[in-house]
Amino acid sequence: MTQTEDRTSLSTEDTPLVPIEKIVSLCKRRGFVYPNSEIYGGVSGIYDFGPLGVELRNNIRRYWWWSMVQLNDNVVGIEGSIITHPRVWEASGHVENFVDRLVDCKNCKRRFRVDHLPAENLKQNKCPVCGGELTEPRTFNLMMETYIGVVEGERMKTYLRGEACQNIYLDYDNVLKSSRMQIPFGICQIGKAFRNEVTPGNFLFRQREFEQWDLQFFVHPSEMQKWFDYWKAFRFEWYQGIINHTDRLRFRAHGPDELAHYAKQAFDIEYRSIIGWQEWEGIHWRQDWDLSRHSQFSGQDLSYTDPETKERYIPWIVETSGGVDRTFLNLLLDAYEEEPQSGKDKEGRTVLHLHPWLAPVKVAVLPLQKNKEELVTTARDIHNRLKRLMVAQYDDVANIGRRYRRQDEIGTPFCVTVDFQTLEDQTVTVRERDGMTQIRLAIDELQGYLVEKVMWR
Numbered sequence: 001m002t003q004t005e006d007r008t009s010l011s012t013e014d015t016p017l018v019p020i021e022k023i024v025s026l027c028k029r030r031g032f033v034y035p036n037s038e039i040y041g042g043v044s045g046i047y048d049f050g051p052l053g054v055e056l057r058n059n060i061r062r063y064w065w066w067s068m069v070q071l072n073d074n075v076v077g078i079e080g081s082i083i084t085h086p087r088v089w090e091a092s093g094h095v096e097n098f099v100d101r102l103v104d105c106k107n108c109k110r111r112f113r114v115d116h117l118p119a120e121n122l123k124q125n126k127c128p129v130c131g132g133e134l135t136e137p138r139t140f141n142l143m144m145e146t147y148i149g150v151v152e153g154e155r156m157k158t159y160l161r162g163e164a165c166q167n168i169y170l171d172y173d174n175v176l177k178s179s180r181m182q183i184p185f186g187i188c189q190i191g192k193a194f195r196n197e198v199t200p201g202n203f204l205f206r207q208r209e210f211e212q213w214d215l216q217f218f219v220h221p222s223e224m225q226k227w228f229d230y231w232k233a234f235r236f237e238w239y240q241g242i243i244n245h246t247d248r249l250r251f252r253a254h255g256p257d258e259l260a261h262y263a264k265q266a267f268d269i270e271y272r273s274i275i276g277w278q279e280w281e282g283i284h285w286r287q288d289w290d291l292s293r294h295s296q297f298s299g300q301d302l303s304y305t306d307p308e309t310k311e312r313y314i315p316w317i318v319e320t321s322g323g324v325d326r327t328f329l330n331l332l333l334d335a336y337e338e339e340p341q342s343g344k345d346k347e348g349r350t351v352l353h354l355h356p357w358l359a360p361v362k363v364a365v366l367p368l369q370k371n372k373e374e375l376v377t378t379a380r381d382i383h384n385r386l387k388r389l390m391v392a393q394y395d396d397v398a399n400i401g402r403r404y405r406r407q408d409e410i411g412t413p414f415c416v417t418v419d420f421q422t423l424e425d426q427t428v429t430v431r432e433r434d435g436m437t438q439i440r441l442a443i444d445e446l447q448g449y450l451v452e453k454v455m456w457r
């Protein structure tokens with residue numbers, strides 16, 4: 001599958017890394033992301049998504065689902081619940097092992113995760129910011145507790161899921177029996193996860209409530225390497241296909257001391273932004289950890305019998321696990337550009353070079369003047385037809401240049417302008433966001449043209 005074709009005329013030169021504050025400000029101003037509970041002072045590491053944010057998020061999710069579930073015959077999807085039986089988290093190892101070690105600076109009171117401290121500071125027990133002395137490390141479990149039931153004493157303590165993928169192991173046997181899948185096959189899910197992160201920060205990058213997308217691919221042990229390599233390459237190409245700066249993407253292998261308790265091998269797909277190279281998605285060699293542990297803790301045999309050879313074994317698992325929120329943030333960091341004045345645009349502009357498939361608004365319909373009834377009627381009519389197919393905005397406020405810039409700033413790939421020529425020959429101007437080029441198209445051809453450009457295929 002080629003995911004990169006048909007991109008518009010972007011410069012291939014590297015542009016400066018964008019400060020996160022610029023993205024935070026754009027997100028608030030234009031309705032992508034708001035701080036949660038802001039009127040009460042906010043909650044650290046928790047955010048809400050506004051009108052444009054929810055469109056972008058839905059597009060990101062749908063594109064992932066389309067390319068992972070819909071296009072792969074050997075992959076199906078589920079949607080599991082956030083709350084499960086508490087034994088799940090004992091079996092998964094999270095109650096015991098899902099911990100972060102933390103130190104505080106005695107002088108400036110800043111807090112650091114031990115695994116994020118530079119080796120030098122760790123050795124000298126010195127704060128990386130002010131040089132003050134650090135406290136002894138303390139250990140914290142990241143699982144968020146909750147309770148099922150209302151009567152005190154009879155309530156059952158459990159957890160909001162710390163990783164979404166556990167539902168896939170819990171439903172694995174049901175999927176096998178109800179969907180006629182045979183190994184090798186995969187189960188996908190997109191869903192919320194919750195972690196009491198000790199150092200949330202960098203906007204959407206490290207949150208306490210966030211969304212993950214997972215593929216768990218079940219294989220015969222002898223085929224593990226083949227499928228691990230396959231999905232590792234597939235996922236890397238997938239991310240390459242949705243960003244402009246492909247040189248900001250790389251793999252990083254986990255060292256033995258940083259492997260999660262369930263992984264025998266792991267590679268991160270990392271993206272380079274203003275906060276350095278950071279994990280975007282993890283590709284994990286989970287082996288038989290999950291199904292063996294759930295078999296052991298639940299007493300249910302989760303082994304698989306090959307229908308032809310009758311061999312019985314616990315399937316091994318390749319996991320690809322990424323974040324919807326990190327995708328959201330990285331796409332904005334990757335797409336944001338402040339273009340200086342040029343011949344084409346005398347005032348300069350802020351533009352989001354988002355892939356047209358993912359852009360929250362696909363097209364804006366603009367009558368050249370709002371006080372000319374024929375222009376407005378025609379533009380309204382075009383808008384009414386387009387909005388049934390894709391997210392389309394109608395805008396008649398301010399001069400045409402300013403309206404184009406408003407759309408550029410939210411990444412709308414096309415603007416359709418209805419002008420006086422439209423009234424004579426039933427054609428409109430279609431202006432493309434990145435190159436700011438304009439073509440004339442018959443109104444009748446508009447739908448087909450836009451569908452071809454903005455819908456994935």
Ligand code: GAP
Binds near residue numbers: 195280
């Ligand atoms: N099931 C495996 C698993 O959960 P992980 O590396 O802890 O692995 C997978 O998480 C992905 O989830 C990460 O690559 C990242 O994109 C996202 N993620 C993890 N913690 C996050 C957080 N606190 N805030 C936002 N996204 C997070």
